[in-house]
Amino acid sequence: MPVAEHVRRHAAARPDMVAVRGPHGELTYGELAHDISGAARHLLGRGVRAGSLVAIGVADPVALLVAVLAADLAGATPLVGDHAWDRRRWARMTGTTTVDLLVDAPLPDEPGPAVEHVAAPGDLAWACFSSGSTGRPRAVVRTRASWTASFPHLGELAGMAPDDVVLVPGPLSSSLYAFAAVHALATGATAVVPGRWPAGSLPAHLDQATVVHLVPHLLPAVLARPGALRTVVAGGAALDPRGRAAAARAGVRIVSYYGATELSFVAADADGGGLRPFPGVEIEVRTAPGSALGEVWARSPWLAEGYLGEAAGPLRRDGDGWMTVGDVAHPYRAGEVLRLRGRGDGAIQTGGATVVPEDVEEVLRKVPGVGDIVVIGSPHPSLGSIVTAILEADGDAPPPRALLEAVARSGLDVAQRPRRWYAVPSLPRTQAGKPARALVAARMAAGDPDLRRLT
CATH class of the missing domain: 3.30.300.30 (ANL, C-terminal domain)
Known part of the structure; x- marks a missing residue:
């Protein structure tokens, strides 16, 4: 179901619980559910329909989340980009793909009846640009099921609950941070979205946050003053073992994972024992004769559908449901730890x-x-x-x-x-x-x- 429906359920149970806190204020679950519905009505009034592609680049991260969830509620596919892009840049990034509506400002609250969309697991419910996109755009699109059905697995690995305060200290144009924010809302927790690395305000955020999503190079700043922090969810790059040791000394648990925008979650390490397949994922490392390393291939319910407009990119697939983006690893057998070595394409x-x-x-x-x-x-x-x-x-x-x-x-x-x-x-x-x-x-x-x- 659309994440907006999760928000509505939390609003019915705990309307005064803070859902999201941004640089310009906060919304309770009751207020967020109201704003999403009003924004969805506005989108429908602008001609957005099931299957429409809605490009979203809004500076305020709270308003961006409202627009994303409103588009999903209306049955459209939200495509998240950078708020600094002008229309020429958007046109270049989307290439031959037709964008039905560009949202570059907070959506108004359109009064009216409740929006009801009959959602299906196979709906294209999320799209974002893979890291490194330029003149050859690669907007990755995924189904609702591949996007939301992994939420409970991450929640269980990280031990997250509705009472958590989840700090998401990065731009929501990044799939890593966007997933973290939406997952927090689906869980019923409070998502703190400063929009960028909070720098001077980090200690104040950590005094309240119990969970933080980040990339490993930001870990030392967090561990210098962990505050109320209980869990770090780290992705986007390999985690130095020294970082896990420092977290243990600070009384903070780390859940690290390996994946890609195109593949979603592939493997996770919840206890320091090494990367093992994320729930529902099969892994193969395919080596050429005489080679000590091979390509990582994954097969799972979390794989993306591909690139919008059939853009070229590192994603490849075979006829049996396996996909790769060219990452390389040592040979792997089921039950072992996945030992990554990096990107095979020089990324x-x-x-x-x-x-x-x-x-x-x-x-x-x-x-x-x-x-x-x-x-x-x-x-x-x-x-x-x-x-x-x-x-x-x-x-x-x-x-x-x-x-x-x-x-x-x-x-x-x-x-x-x-x-x-x-x-x-x-x-x-x-x-x-x-x-x-x-x-x-x-x-x-x-x-x-x-x-x-x-x-």
Whole structure:
């Protein structure tokens, strides 16, 4: 059923319970149920119908959640993006996909009768952009069942209950944080959605929060003053064992998980014993002859339907219901721990975001004076990696760094923009003439003097 129906049930049982708290105020479950219904009536009045695609980019995270749940209640598919995108950026991100309505401001409360939508498990009830989307948009769409039927499993793993206060300290345009907020509301807990990392206000949030969803590089700041915190749910990157040990010393339990926007949950570690299949998930690691590593394939009820508009992306499937995004791991047998090694396609994990190098390269190759370019991840102590660009000049000298950064700002999201820039006389290439990414990374790690830092 739509998450709005969960909210209505909680409103009937505990109307004065705080449902969501944001930077500009809070709503009880009674108020949230009322606002969702009014917003759904407004959407229906704008011509939204079952199957419509409603793009949502609202600055206030509370208003964004109202719009998302209203669209779902109306039978539409909400597609969540960044509130900073203008209509041109939305058009580029959605490509050939037709958006029926763009919501870029809080929806009004339209009076009228209760909205009743006969929902089905197979309805397309959620869509969001995978990390690293640029000129080649990849909006991942999933059914209602794949989205909501996993809620009880996460709740059980994390030990969550309606009395919990759940801190969601990141933008809801991220599927990780959006799922966390919606899951909290379906549970009947209080979702705290500051909209971005709360920085100076973090201690005040932690004095109230009992559960927090985050990416691992944010864990030290949380553990420095855990307050009322009981459980950390960590996803988006590998968890350093030292982080789990620090949490144990602080009396905080960690539930970490591995997944992808396209695959949803694949494996979880609720006790420090290693990643094991999330409930309902089958895992295979398919290795090529003579290879020590293989690709991770998953089969489960939680898999996405695919990309809107049949956009290209790392997602692949076979004829038996298995899917992969190219992550690699050591060989795996049922009952064992899944030992991940990273992305097989060279994707960069930076601060919990996944950046696809080809997406960044596509934008930067258009800069005058860039002959070719390779983007890799350079190690970083807290972010995991940072995006690093190595370019081959088209002429005697590379373009100035100021021009490169200006193009990056105009065409790339924050996580995708290179933090370090280098120039090289010529890039190493494969036999097919393509830049050899692995060789570039090896030269960078070895401190090759031919790689000149652009300042």
